[in-house]
Amino acid sequence: DAGVTQSPTHLIKTRGQQVTLRCSPISGHKSVSWYQQVLGQGPQFIFQYYEKEERGRGNFPDRFSARQFPNYSSELNVNALLLGDSALYLCASSNNTLLLGSPLHFGNGTRLTVT
Amino acid sequence: AQSVSQHNHHVILSEAASLELGCNYSYGGTVNLFWYVQYPGQHLQLLLKYFSGDPLVKGIKGFEAEFIKSKFSFNLRKPSVQWSDTAEYFCAVMNAGNNRKLIWGLGTSLAVNP
Numbered sequence: 001d002a003g004v005t006q007s008p009t010h011l012i013k014t015r016g017q018q019v020t021l022r023c024s025p026i027s028g029h030k031s032v033s034w035y036q037q038v039l040g041q042g043p044q045f046i047f048q049y050y051e052k053e054e055r056g057r058g059n060f061p062d063r064f065s066a067r068q069f070p071n072y073s074s075e076l077n078v079n080a081l082l083l084g085d086s087a088l089y090l091c092a093s094s095n096n097t098l099l100l101g102s103p104l105h106f107g108n109g110t111r112l113t114v115t
Numbered sequence: 116a117q118s119v120s121q122h123n124h125h126v127i128l129s130e131a132a133s134l135e136l137g138c139n140y141s142y143g144g145t146v147n148l149f150w151y152v153q154y155p156g157q158h159l160q161l162l163l164k165y166f167s168g169d170p171l172v173k174g175i176k177g178f179e180a181e182f183i184k185s186k187f188s189f190n191l192r193k194p195s196v197q198w199s200d201t202a203e204y205f206c207a208v209m210n211a212g213n214n215r216k217l218i219w220g221l222g223t224s225l226a227v228n229p
Binding site for chain 1: 119149151157158159160161164205207216217218219220221222
């Protein structure tokens, strides 16, 4: 089985631009979460989607948005990019409902650099 | 606010040394606890998890962790590390009030010298 796949792997944007990051969960997984990992820090929760609905949102500005498609893949959009948005963006999927404790399976991430 | 604290940011050990990485969290309710590992150039992987029951949990690759509720701790241990254990280790906590919102520690970078 393929793991969680994210695209692109690397991306360079300039301030003020918009970016779309994509994630395909493990087959059968209905939940997708997005995390931002700044160098030297732990991942920060951005969004969680389950069955195409937003189920959780972290402390990120409205410039960050996401959606989940009928095939459970997901996109993360960031508008009006700032230098501080430079980070590794991780997508994780899980195979359960909202029951606690289902392990997350992470993709390799998209490295976003904003110049 | 909920938080997760990992005591050691950088740890350097020699092979065969014992390892203990500290993790404390601030939340008084029911929690699920996780340790994730990120090997160089690879994605985050689940090392072990605690839901309920026996507070001593066994994970992959000889790792274990003990949940001590009274201390709000979930320390990771391994009796004898190997060079291949060189990685970044993250402790994460999920509480019953947040649907799948994991709170992460800052991570501990472990370097094992051969």
